[in-house]
Amino acid sequence: MFVGHFAVAYILWRLFPQVPLPVILISVSFPDLLWSFLVPAGVERVRIDPDSPLQKFIVFEKFPYSHSLVLGTFLSIILGSFLGLAMNNILVIPVFALGSASHWLLDTIVHLRDLPVLGFDGDTKVGLGLWKRGVLAFLVEIVFYVCVSAIALSGFSLLYALLLGGVFHGINANSFLGKGKKNSVKSSNSYAGLALIGFGAFTALATFLI
Numbered sequence: 001m002f003v004g005h006f007a008v009a010y011i012l013w014r015l016f017p018q019v020p021l022p023v024i025l026i027s028v029s030f031p032d033l034l035w036s037f038l039v040p041a042g043v044e045r046v047r048i049d050p051d052s053p054l055q056k057f058i059v060f061e062k063f064p065y066s067h068s069l070v071l072g073t074f075l076s077i078i079l080g081s082f083l084g085l086a087m088n089n090i091l092v093i094p095v096f097a098l099g100s101a102s103h104w105l106l107d108t109i110v111h112l113r114d115l116p117v118l119g120f121d122g123d124t125k126v127g128l129g130l131w132k133r134g135v136l137a138f139l140v141e142i143v144f145y146v147c148v149s150a151i152a153l154s155g156f157s158l159l160y161a162l163l164l165g166g167v168f169h170g171i172n173a174n175s176f177l178g179k180g181k182k183n184s185v186k187s188s189n190s191y192a193g194l195a196l197i198g199f200g201a202f203t204a205l206a207t208f209l210i
């Protein structure tokens with residue numbers, strides 16, 4: 001999931017306007033940002049299918065630090081505490097943890113059963129697997145994004161949010177609909193790099209426009 005995470009950021013910003021939007025955008029991206037560093041570091045593992053770009057064929061072999069509810073949220077509290085102290089804003093800590101946990105919760109809708117709950121070996125793994133139905137997953141994510149954005153934002157902020165979401169979801173379309181015979185992403189490291197660029201670019205543009 002990509003744009004769907006940012007819709008939750010808008011809602012959190014609406015609820016807690018004392019926390020700057022970029023901090024909230026980073027909080028909902030935190031699991032994937034962390035993951036994009038831990039994959040090339042060899043700490044977490046993902047296997048892509050060279051023959052298909054579809055999300056459902058990506059095997060997330062191991063990502064206990066970035067994508068578990070308990071350990072991941074704990075790590076987000078640590079980073080949130082640094083940010084909260086640096087900004088002299090205690091509210092940053094719970095809002096950052098909420099944003100990060102919301103990422104895990106939304107991921108459980110689309111991921112196959114690969115998301116760890118605790119983050120330790122022998123852990124329970126969850127995932128409802130909406131990615132198995134690519135067209136439906138594509139529609140559900142953009143409808144969710146549009147509806148939640150419309151609740152949270154208004155005026156030009158809403159307009160820019162919808163434009164941003166539409167463009168990025170469109171760029172992502174092949175991973176849902178994947179008519180291509182081959183996967184243009186050649187390695188797990190480039191897949192992690194793309195995630196970093198995607199989340200980074202969206203956060204920068206949303207900060208600038210919204």
Ligand SMILES: [Zn+2]
Binds near residue numbers: 001032067103107
């Ligand atoms: Zn994720």
